[in-house]
Amino acid sequence: MDKKKLFINGEWIESNTERTRNIFNPYNQEIISLVSEGDKSDARAAVAAARKAFDEGDWAATPAIERGKIVHKITDLIERDREELAELESLDTGKTVEESRWDMGDIAGVFRYFAEMADKDDGAIIESPIPNSTSRVVHEPVGVCGQITPWNYPLLQASWKLAPALAAGNTLVMKPSEITPLTSIKVFELMEEAGVPAGVVNLVLGPGNTVGAELSENDDVDLISFTGGIKTGKRIMQAASSNVKNLALELGGKNPNIIFADAELETAVDQAMNAVFFHAGQICSAGTRLIIEESIHDDFVEALVEQVKKIKLGNGFEASTQMGPLISGDHLNKVIQYVENGKKEGAIVAVGGGRPEDPELQNGFFYLPTVLTDCTTDMSVVQDEGFGPVITVEKFTTEEEAIRLANDSIYGLSGGVFTNDIAKAERCVAKMRMGTVWINDVNLYFPQAPWGGYKQSGIGRELGKTGLEEYQEIKHIYRNLKPKPLKWFN
Numbered sequence: 001m002d003k004k005k006l007f008i009n010g011e012w013i014e015s016n017t018e019r020t021r022n023i024f025n026p027y028n029q030e031i032i033s034l035v036s037e038g039d040k041s042d043a044r045a046a047v048a049a050a051r052k053a054f055d056e057g058d059w060a061a062t063p064a065i066e067r068g069k070i071v072h073k074i075t076d077l078i079e080r081d082r083e084e085l086a087e088l089e090s091l092d093t094g095k096t097v098e099e100s101r102w103d104m105g106d107i108a109g110v111f112r113y114f115a116e117m118a119d120k121d122d123g124a125i126i127e128s129p130i131p132n133s134t135s136r137v138v139h140e141p142v143g144v145c146g147q148i149t150p151w152n153y154p155l156l157q158a159s160w161k162l163a164p165a166l167a168a169g170n171t172l173v174m175k176p177s178e179i180t181p182l183t184s185i186k187v188f189e190l191m192e193e194a195g196v197p198a199g200v201v202n203l204v205l206g207p208g209n210t211v212g213a214e215l216s217e218n219d220d221v222d223l224i225s226f227t228g229g230i231k232t233g234k235r236i237m238q239a240a241s242s243n244v245k246n247l248a249l250e251l252g253g254k255n256p257n258i259i260f261a262d263a264e265l266e267t268a269v270d271q272a273m274n275a276v277f278f279h280a281g282q283i284c285s286a287g288t289r290l291i292i293e294e295s296i297h298d299d300f301v302e303a304l305v306e307q308v309k310k311i312k313l314g315n316g317f318e319a320s321t322q323m324g325p326l327i328s329g330d331h332l333n334k335v336i337q338y339v340e341n342g343k344k345e346g347a348i349v350a351v352g353g354g355r356p357e358d359p360e361l362q363n364g365f366f367y368l369p370t371v372l373t374d375c376t377t378d379m380s381v382v383q384d385e386g387f388g389p390v391i392t393v394e395k396f397t398t399e400e401e402a403i404r405l406a407n408d409s410i411y412g413l414s415g416g417v418f419t420n421d422i423a424k425a426e427r428c429v430a431k432m433r434m435g436t437v438w439i440n441d442v443n444l445y446f447p448q449a450p451w452g453g454y455k456q457s458g459i460g461r462e463l464g465k466t467g468l469e470e471y472q473e474i475k476h477i478y479r480n481l482k483p484k485p486l487k488w489f490n
């Protein structure tokens with residue numbers, strides 16, 4: 001098996017540790033790849049290469065239109081290799097190939113969007129309040145960016161960071177999740193093929209507590225952009241204070257979905273499932289908290305349970321499979337424990353609540369799609385991010401109560417409202433403390449709209465215009481057109 005390497009200063013190299021890591025398929029635990037395992041010293045070498053490329057190289061000063069052309073070229077290559085990338089992502093994460101194909105389409109869209117944006121920045125002229133002066137604002141690249149990504153959407157989350165960083169003229173070091181690095185490695189090959197200059201993009205494989213920690217602490221890194229869990233995010237925030245780095249955090253979510261009695265039942269039930277069972281619920285914005293108006297609660301739950309029973313688990317490479325496994329044995333155990341805690345607190349398992357019995361699924365990290373009823377906001381299953389195929393159900397009687405329950409969380413990533421009364425929907429979303437809110441839909445995101453969290457779900461916004469601005473410093477340039485002595489101190 002070919003060993004995958006680190007990419008530093010334009011070269012594919014072995015890590016200093018000479019250690020390797022096996023990468024597994026979560027469907028059957030087969031080894032699918034072997035990768036070089038980096039450490040702090042590799043991260044330092046990559047930061048040094050990125051620093052040199054930023055300070056002494058041409059990338060930051062390359063005309064934005066030329067940078068945009070290279071990002072377009074990367075997009076073309078992603079589109080060319082879309083099927084290979086989708087299959088690699090499914091092997092690595094267990095998600096269905098259909099979902100991965102969808103992701104690859106999104107990823108190409110993200111690169112295309114930021115390629116187009118690269119040369120659309122006109123800066124701004126400020127009306128100076130001082131006579132005989134001009135005042136203007138320009139955007140410049142931040143510098144060296146450390147980028148750390150999670151395992152659940154490996155390449156999608158990487159694309160939200162790589163494309164704007166390049167378009168804005170930065171150099172970067174990326175550390176993908178150590179358990180799902182394969183599509184990121186492939187895209188670094190594509191960036192090399194597209195002609196990104198040596199040192200501009202660097203890839204260090206390895207664990208968070210060494211490689212990730214070094215990127216967060218290193219004083220030569222100007223911006224750290226992180227997507228992952230809250231606990232890690234807090235650690236990174238502390239480490240980033242060493243040199244007051246720019247900080248972008250995309251953290252977890254525990255996302256409510258309010259269903260009013262006047263919602264179209266079939267659509268709301270279908271969307272409640274879409275909200276949570278894609279990628280076995282391992283989605284930051286999964287709608288894992290159903291908050292249902294009491295008068296339709298029983299009918300809704302009955303219809304939901306009937307549908308959930310039919311979800312087909314299996315190999316993501318089979319067309320009939322609707323849901324794949326969880327990412328790892330460790331994560332499976334966490335989801336098992338999460339549901340057991342809920343049961344102890346009084347939640348009732350309406351469907352699921354354990355591992356499937358199908359002998360063909362025993363080598364994979366499968367957990368049954370699960371609905372927990374009789375939940376209340378104080379339960380850990382309602383407050384904690386389970387990151388599995390588990391929905392909790394709460395009831396409400398008034399609009400105010402629904403909003404209060406939805407906001408009763410340390411998270412604020414996303415939320416949904418289902419109703420045919422548009423005024424009610426708008427009143428609700430105006431009060432919901434979340435970075436994205438959907439009316440009569442769930443889990444939608446696209447390159448043009450900003451993405452990020454309120455409260456402990458994060459800091460900053462990826463995607464959209466704000467996604468580019470995260471990778472830019474703002475500079476105010478003031479010019480005195482008639483300089484003469486002030487004589488203040490004479």
Ligand SMILES: NC(=O)c1ccc[n+]([C@@H]2O[C@H](COP(=O)([O-])OP(=O)(O)OC[C@H]3O[C@@H](n4cnc5c(N)ncnc54)[C@H](O)[C@@H]3O)[C@@H](O)[C@H]2O)c1
Nearest residue numbers: 149150151176177208212213228229232250251252253284
């Ligand atoms: N808000 C979003 O857009 C979004 C998107 C995807 C995932 N997520 C969140 O990600 C989490 C799941 O991903 P995960 O389990 O990979 O998260 P994680 O926090 O365990 O790991 C994320 C990344 O951080 C690295 N890391 C770990 N410890 C580190 C340290 N001390 N210093 C620096 N880096 C370190 C890991 O190696 C990995 O690359 C969930 O909470 C999910 O909600 C959020």
Ligand SMILES: C[N+](C)(C)CC=O
Nearest residue numbers: 152153282283284285
């Ligand atoms: C941001 N998103 C929804 C693509 C992946 C979250 O885990």
